Every structure is written in C-alpha cells, then in structure tokens.
Amino acid sequence: MHDHDRGLIFDLQALERRRLLGLMAAGGGAMLLSACGGSDSGATSTTTTTTATTMGTTGTGTTGSTSCGTTPTETNGPYPADGSNMANGAPSNVLTTSGVVRSDIRGSFAGLSGTAAGVPVGLTVNLVNVNSACAALADYAIYLWHADANGQYSVYDLAQQNYLRGAQATNASGQATFTTIFPGCYAGRYPHIHFEVYRSLATATSYVNRVLVSQFALPAEACNAVYATSGYPSGAQRFAQTSTSGDNVFGDNTSAQIAAMTPALSGTPTAGYTGSVTVGLSV
Structure with a gap:
C-alpha cells in the first residue's frame, strides 16, 4: 500500500x-x-434561522462583535463526494482519501493529475460561535467544493479528476483560507460554492458527522466580470438567466441571509480575486 x-x-x-x-x-x-452540478436538488432546510455575518459586506455584525447569526442549512446537492451518494456506480467519498487536507484545491490529488483552469480566488472562511459573542471556532474542519469553469463537477461529471475539493482545519482565529478558481455558471443554478463544517479533521470523514452543510452565493458584480472572459464558455448567457430569488436553493432565504452568504470579493478577472465570508454556528 x-x-x-x-x-x-x-x-x-x-x-x-x-x-x-x-x-x-x-x-x-x-x-x-x-x-x-448538473443541477442541485432538494429544498432549503429551515431548521436554522437568522443571518450570518459577512466580513466586508452588509450584515448583522462583524467578526469580533457581539452580533452575528446562524448560517442557514442548504442542500449538499448531487455532487458532494462526502459519502452520501454514488458516483459512476461506486460510493463517492473524497474525505477518506489521502491528500484531501489542503488549502490549494485547484489540482487533483491522490494519484490523479489535472488542474482546474479559471480565474484565481483566495477565499477565507471565518467560523464563529453565535452563542458566544461571535467567538472564533478553532480546530473545526471545513470541506469545500464547487464546479469548474465549465460548470462541471469532478468525481461525477469528470470521473478522472477530483480537483476543486478540499478540507482543512480552522486556525486559532477560526479561519481557513482556500485557493481555488471562480466557479462556472451552469443551467438551473445561481453560481455558488458548497461547504460542510465538522467539529474536527478527525471527524471529517463522512457527511454523517457534519454539523452544518450550506452554500455561498457568488457576488453578481464579480460574476458579470468573470463570465465575460473567454475561459467561461456560456457563462454570461447562463448567468443572465439566474437570480438568487429564483434559485431553487437560495430562493427562500431573506435578503439579509443572502447578503451574509455572499463572500465579499475584491479584484479583477485578470488579477484574480480575494475575499472572505463568515459562517455562524450555534455551538
């Protein structure tokens, strides 16, 4: 072995x-x-309420303040590779694969080769406890995944790739930063990034151990800029047909929740983007 x-x-x-x-x-x-992928299925859960804080955007507070809210639960969709379903006739779980713990998720790992092309994005996720004055949650694990520039998902649409998937622990400040690409837009969904939160890396081996599953919505301004580039075929056309209000996942959230679930990004398609978003847990 x-x-x-x-x-x-x-x-x-x-x-x-x-x-x-x-x-x-x-x-x-x-x-x-x-x-x-393909199109995500399932309705948004209403078991959690209020809003999460987004750094750099309008919300109910900022990290380090005493005001923040619980991030709504959303579907993990049909392409999670977290042990909850099958891909190409076999159980699909990258969380048990050596190499999945990483910050740069643009390349495939564990013997697979290939790197996802697209506009670079550096995204910092800030994890806070809404029951403790928005205190940072250190040593939790965040598993993050999303579609490539063509709107396809590794493991499922692309069986010989497992890129754009990765997990890492939050640091002492409750932060985990992922280096990835801007996701493509595909028919039936507003552009988004999936994520799951676990209490530790040791428990981040199956979806049954997660304490939250949700999604981030991409900022419209950045979507318009990125999808106008040649690396995102049909992106502009597809994005023009979407909205958060008409999305089958984000559609039942309040405007405040959508604002909190949207990362604050700065940059350009040429230089790439950096930004952050805050996730609130009731711990």
Missing part, C-alpha cells in the same frame, strides 16, 4: 510527526516539554 492510499488518519499522523520534528529542530527537546 502506498502512503497516498492510507486515508485521512494517516495524513493527520504524518502531519503531527512533521510538526514535532520541526519543533525539535527549532528549539530542541525543552520546547517539546513546554509546548498542536
């Missing part, structure tokens, strides 16, 4: 060994003694 076939637990053990070796090299033993 090769190292890349041993799964998430092996990855975590290897990361811990490398961390300890790094501490020994930096400060010796004393430091160790003093020191870790």
